[in-house]
Amino acid sequence: MSFVLRRLASAVPTLFIVVTISFFLMRFAPGGPFNLERPLPPQTMANLMRTYQLDQPLWRQYVTYIGNAVTGDFGPSYVYKDNTVAELIGKGLPYSMELGFYALLLALIGGVLMGTVAALRQNSALDFSVMSLATIGTTVPNFVVGPVLTLVFAISLSLLPAGGWGDGSLRFLILPMIALALPQLAVFARLTRGSMIEALHADHIRTARAYGLPGRVVVVTHAMRGALLPVVSYLAPCAAALLTGSAVVETIFTIPGVGRYFVLGAINRDYTLVMGTVILIAIFVIVFNLVVDILYGLLDPRVRHD
Amino acid sequence: MAETSDTILAIRGLKVDFTTPDGVVNAVKGIDLDVRAGETLAVVGESGSGKSQTMMGIMGLLARNGTVGGSAAYRGRELIGLPPSELNKIRGAKVTMIFQEPMTSLDPLYPIGRQIAEPIVHHRGGSYRDARKRVLDLLELVGIPEPERRIDSYPHELSGGQRQRVMIAMALANEPDILIADEPTTALDVTIQAQILSLLRMLQQRFGMAIVLITHDLGIVRHFADRVAVMRRGEVVEQGSTAAIFERPSSDYTKMLLAAEPRGHKAPPLDSAPIVLEGRDVSVDYQIGGGLFSGGHRMFRAVDRVTVRLREGQTIGIVGESGSGKSTLGRALLRLIPGAGYYRFGSTDISGFDRARMRPLRREMQLVFQDPYGSLSPRQTVGEIVTEGLFVHEPSLSKAERDRRAVAALTEVGLDPEARNRYPHEFSGGQRQRIAIARAMILKPHLVILDEPTSALDRSVQGQVIELLRRLQDSHRLSYIFISHDLSVVKAMSDYVVVMKDGRIVEEGETAAIFESPREAYTTSLINAAFNV
Structure with a gap:
């Protein structure tokens, strides 16, 4: 328990550093939120700058931002003018989290199962097909996979809706979930296969066989637990990848999540929105890293924390 | 080979082959061996002699590219070609094994008590809770101090010698007929080696199982085995009683092995020989632990005020x-x-x-x-x-x-x-x-x-x-x-x-x-x- 608290405490400086670096990087990028294709009249520009306090010195803007952010105020969006950043993220996040959760589940369970099967039948036709699928999953980007899935399952076969959230039922989730999960599923399958093959060659697996334990027990109890360790460590980067991957998938399937803000915020120089999404991703990564460490401790007594 | 009435494992024409990218390797080339009830048979050979692969072949533990042929009958029952489910009734119950490296031979992720209980639960039925009493007795038997506390320890929390004791406990759990010990002391320090060997001997006298000792170390064999089989390049070149092998070896290879014990001695240098290297009061400290957030670290003194003078x-x-x-x-x-201390190389400080x-x-x-x-x-x-x-x-x-x-x-x-x-x-x-x-x-x-x-x-x-x-x-x-x-x-x-x-x-x-x-x-x-x- 004290381990969790200690880790959460160490997350504060991490977040602070992430926020600081992003804040200044964003400001040093050329352009600004109000630099439109047709330049605004100087008077209007000055007014806008004053309204949003962008005329203040940079350090003061930074101090103000940090001060507000600590109280949960992430400022107004410069582009979606009637919304605060907190509102925008608050509205979109439930959709993205639900989609991300199912995608993570699919990637993890599917990847581990496929990787295990491939490892147990190493160099068989089954192994080669799983690994080919994994290669496709890694190499074909989801802006190709998404439309292809829509074309086949929604338009040609009319089995599933082509997009939108609808009533939020599973039917609407299946295609975006697959498009989002596929690259991660491929990584999990590869990781599992590799570590499983290694685990099956371990001396203690020979011991388990020498003591007459049935193959099922040898694989599940002894090989798989060790093989899952590298898989678990990938959970955190995977969660981050799912969040950013949702930018494309949510656009293709017109899902009202937060994914599009990652891209639009940056393109529009919507400073506050970018900062909001950066903090969101940072929190996700920190939380998932903590989850990974806790899981790791549960799986492996050698790194157990007290 | 004459099979005596007390033969419990009769190996006839046993072959082990490995398919490699360079062709088929014949690791064991049709050997005959008998294991008799209650005896200690040492199978001696250098690396690559096929001594381990013989036993791995019988126990169905060969690597994926390995195949076994010929015959190995345990109390009249043929083991070669037995489906895994049938073989599983014998291995771990009637025939058990311990290995060279006890650290890697135990699963690092489970407490030792559970690992010892696993073959008990599997072969005799019952729950892990039922097996606990038996596991405690076994730990006591193999000389693990404080079994009640140690039963929940993980392999990495034990010393090398203790880990091998845990393996022995596991091997004894189902009162086997034959215990195959594959280089059981090679990875251990000499004083621990002696303890493990005397433990095995004590347990053999008490329970009467046969021990097949696979080793490259003739020193162990002389004091421990009843009979010896010498293997070389997949063949048994000589077998017989330990006394006969050591006193009247018949094959040239056995003679060479016996003579290969390091011999000779070195005369000291002249007193006038100059000092080449000197280390006076050499001390080395290592820091253990300590990280950015975890704070305190401890110092460990690996070398403590040692003085060495080396002459030409x-x-x-x-x-x-x-x-x-x-x-x-x-x-x-x-x-x-x-390291702390004074160092001199030749005449240079x-x-x-x-x-x-x-x-x-x-x-x-x-x-x-x-x-x-x-x-x-x-x-x-x-x-x-x-x-x-x-x-x-x-x-x-x-x-x-x-x-x-x-x-x-x-x-x-x-x-x-x-x-x-x-x-x-x-x-x-x-x-x-x-x-x-x-x-x-x-x-x-x-x-x-x-x-x-x-x-x-x-x-x-x-x-x-x-x-x-x-x-x-x-x-x-x-x-x-x-x-x-x-x-x-x-x-x-x-x-x-x-x-x-x-x-x-x-x-x-x-x-x-x-x-x-x-x-x-x-x-x-x-x-x-x-x-x-």
Whole structure:
């Protein structure tokens, strides 16, 4: 328990550093939120700058931002003018989290199962097909996979809706979930296969066989637990990848999540929105890293924390 | 072969083949062996003799590319070709095994109690809770202190000897007929080796199971086995009672193995011989733990105020068990790791020397490691490995001159100079150690620290490497520091012995004095463990 608290405490400086670096990087990028294709009249520009306090010195803007952010105020969006950043993220996040959760589940369970099967039948036709699928999953980007899935399952076969959230039922989730999960599923399958093959060659697996334990027990109890360790460590980067991957998938399937803000915020120089999404991703990564460490401790007594 | 009435495992025409990219390798070529009830049969051979693969084949534990043929009948029941589900009724119950490396042979992720219980639960039924009492009894039986507390420990929380005791507990759990012990003490310190062997003997007397001892160590066999089978290149070259094998060996190979025990001794250097290297009050501390947020760290003293003086032409043997600080001392003397104390090389005080100032001296002081596999880069040719030091220490040499030196160095260590265009993996363990020695010798050093240079080698190869080291010492007036846990090798190689324990010198003196009349109990126990198992 004290381990969790200690880790959460160490997350504060991490977040602070992430926020600081992003804040200044964003400001040093050329352009600004109000630099439109047709330049605004100087008077209007000055007014806008004053309204949003962008005329203040940079350090003061930074101090103000940090001060507000600590109280949960992430400022107004410069582009979606009637919304605060907190509102925008608050509205979109439930959709993205639900989609991300199912995608993570699919990637993890599917990847581990496929990787295990491939490892147990190493160099068989089954192994080669799983690994080919994994290669496709890694190499074909989801802006190709998404439309292809829509074309086949929604338009040609009319089995599933082509997009939108609808009533939020599973039917609407299946295609975006697959498009989002596929690259991660491929990584999990590869990781599992590799570590499983290694685990099956371990001396203690020979011991388990020498003591007459049935193959099922040898694989599940002894090989798989060790093989899952590298898989678990990938959970955190995977969660981050799912969040950013949702930018494309949510656009293709017109899902009202937060994914599009990652891209639009940056393109529009919507400073506050970018900062909001950066903090969101940072929190996700920190939380998932903590989850990974806790899981790791549960799986492996050698790194157990007290 | 005549099968006697008490034969419980009859092996006839057993073959083990491996399919490799280079073709089929016949690891075991149709051997006959009998295991009789309650006896200890030693299967002796060097690496690659097929002694382990014979047992792996019978137990259905071969690697995926291995196949087994012929016959092995346990109490009349054929084991070869049995489906795994049937074989599983015998292995782990009637026939059990312990292995060389108890650390990796146990699953690191489960408490030892659960691992010992696993074959009980599996073969006898019942729950893990039911098995707990039996596991506690077994832990007590194999001499694990505080079984109630230890039953929930993980393998990494135990010492090497305790781990092997846990493996033995697991092997005994179902009261087996046959216990196959595959190099059970090779990975352990000598004093622990002796304890494990006497535990096995005690348990055998109590429960009456047969023990098949697979080993390369003839010293163990002489005191432990009833009968011996000597294997070489997949064949049994000789078998018989232990006394007969040791007193009247019939095959040349057995005679060679028996003669391969290190022999000879070294005369001390003259008193007038100059001191080559001196370390006075050498201490080395390591920091344990400590991180950015975790705070406090502890210091661990690996070497504690040790003084060593090495004369020209002398060989100082440093002996001790793992963790005694002997390797750390060797590195500190060469100033490869920071250490407190006064250091002198020849007449130069090198106590305050940093890396840059040590560099010109490095060619004079070389180091040869234990593991001839890990210490040679797999991506360099032997020629590149051997001449690498010349680039640093004699950069002005022409390519032709370097090549000439490589040929000379390789010839000197008894390798074909053609070897310099090949890669380390194409050589055997003994040849690789010769390459490592050539790499040191090409620089014409004054002193060489040999850190367990023969420990990874078979006995017969060991003898050749020792001969080579002796010859090089004579022809180049070399001084050696010979670090080893193997007392028989130290006895043959060195004229002065330093016994270390927990970072301190327990006892030191001329080799003959140490081995014939040790003053300290610890030295005596080391010698007893090594020579009268």
